[in-house]
Amino acid sequence: MEELKTTITERRRQTRNKMYRYIYDAESPVSKQQIATSMGYSLPTVHQNIAELLDAGLIRPGEVQKSTGGRPAVGYTLDENVRYAVGIAVSATHLRLLATDVKQNELAYKTMSLKSPEGDKIGEQIAEELELFFDENTLDRGKVLGIGITFPGVIDQEKDVIVLSPTLRIKDISLSAVRKPIRYPVFIENDSTSGGAAEWLGLSLKEREEDFVYLFLENGIGGAVFIDGKPYLGTDGRSGEFGHMCIVPEGRKCNCGKKGCLEAYCSAFRFTRDIGRTPEDFFASLAAGKEEYVQLWDENLTYLSIAINNLRMAFDCNVILGGYVSQYLEPYLPKLKAKTAERNTFETSAEYIKLGKYPTKAGMRGVAWHFMEEFINSI
Ligand SMILES: [Zn+2]
Known part of the structure; x- marks a missing residue:
């Protein structure tokens, strides 16, 4: 009897969850009638669940605009402010914090210098900066679901360590040392994996059905493989280390100490730090046709085309380019596509190369989503 009761309660919860997701994915407020028709539920069932979702503060009333004009009907839309999460990116020089609501809208953002890449010191700095961040932006601590942190390195979730980060020049850092000073739930992930998750979220529901490879282009180069909407991490959590x-x-x-890696050729350092220019300077001079930059950039595109073609050969799916370099790539995309297509044995076009939607902040968005997904699943 007890078991039967649990089954019924769980089934009711699943119905409520499906209805919440329907409202979540809808671009504008939806009426009870629309929900009943599209989801195949009876009106009383819809009525009951809407009442529960309203009670819980998860949705709010909104107006449904009828295409034929006339009086707008009452509808329901997501209350995206009910909870939020914070994504934090640790890079060689900086800490960046981003708070996003349930629908991934940006609530607050801050960047600062990283004091030390050692595990306990990072944890302490994050704990301090977080409290300041909450106060400065009047973010309600009671609504925070958790803190996601990304590192540019290989993370072994099972052993709970950052195995190696050539970018931060650290290895074997215990994740519990990072988590310890932080008094909120913490989830830690590789930055490119989180970046890939942000790009997956940015796809339409239809596009999400396709697998993709994410190539992350910054000072360090990384990546991720997304199959059925989930990152494929590999046996040791090292999948997607395309930079090496x-x-x-x-x-x-x-x-990393080895020779001939993609990162040694296509790191953004090659056209910034190594030649003493900022990315903006470099791309402005490149657009103006500065000869030595044109050559350097052409070489960069050539090496990039080798890597992208190899990814296409290995995975036969779209390749999404992310990382801050990707925001400058649009004018050079036809050339990159042509160079990549030239190398391919099976096809003459490289239209599978796409620019990501989040050249900056992708990792923070993606790692914050970890908590949102849990939250949405729990409704
Ligand atoms: Zn390497």
């Missing part, structure tokens, strides 16, 4: 694929045998020395 060898593209030139015995080539340039890489940060």
Whole structure:
């Protein structure tokens, strides 16, 4: 009897959850009648669940605009302010904090210098900065679901360690040392995996049915493989470390100590730090046709095309380019596509190369989503 009761309660919860997701995905407020018709529920069932969702503060009333004009009907829309999460990106030099609501709208953002990349010191700095961040932006601590943190490195979730981060020059850092000073739930993930998750969220429901590979282009180069909407992490959590694929045998020395890695050729450092320019300077001079930059950039696109074609060969799916470099790529996309297509054995076009929607802040958005997904599943 007890079991039967649980089953009924769970089934009712699932119905409520489906209805919440329907309202979540709808672009504008939806009426009870619309929900009943599209989801195949009776009006009393819809009525009951809407009342529960309203009571819980998860949705709010909104007006449904009829295409034929006339009086607007009462509808329901998401209350995106009911909860929020914070995504934090740790890079070689900076800490960045981003708060997003249930619908991934940005609530607050802050960037600051990183004091030390050591685990306990990072944890302490994050704990301090978080409290300031909450106060400065009058964010309600009672509504925070959790804190997601990204690191540019290999993370072993089972052993609970950052195995290696060539970018931060650290290895074997205990994740519990990072979590300890922070008094909220914490989830830690590789930055490119989180970035890929943000791009997945940015796709339409239809586009989400397709798998994709994410190539993250910044000072360090990383990536992620998304299959059925989930990152494929590999046996040791090292899947998607595209920056350390060898593209030139015995080539340039890489940060990781090996030679000829993609990162040694296509790191943004090559056209920023190494030549003493900011990204804006470099791309402005490149657009103006500065000869040595044109050559340097052409070389960069060539190496990038090798990597992208290899990814296409390995995965046969779309390749989404992200990371801050991707925001400058649009004018050079036709050339990159042409260079990549030229290398391909099976096809003559490289239209599978796409620019990501979030060249900056992707990792923070994606890692914050970890908590949103849990929250939505729990409704
Ligand atoms: Zn390397």
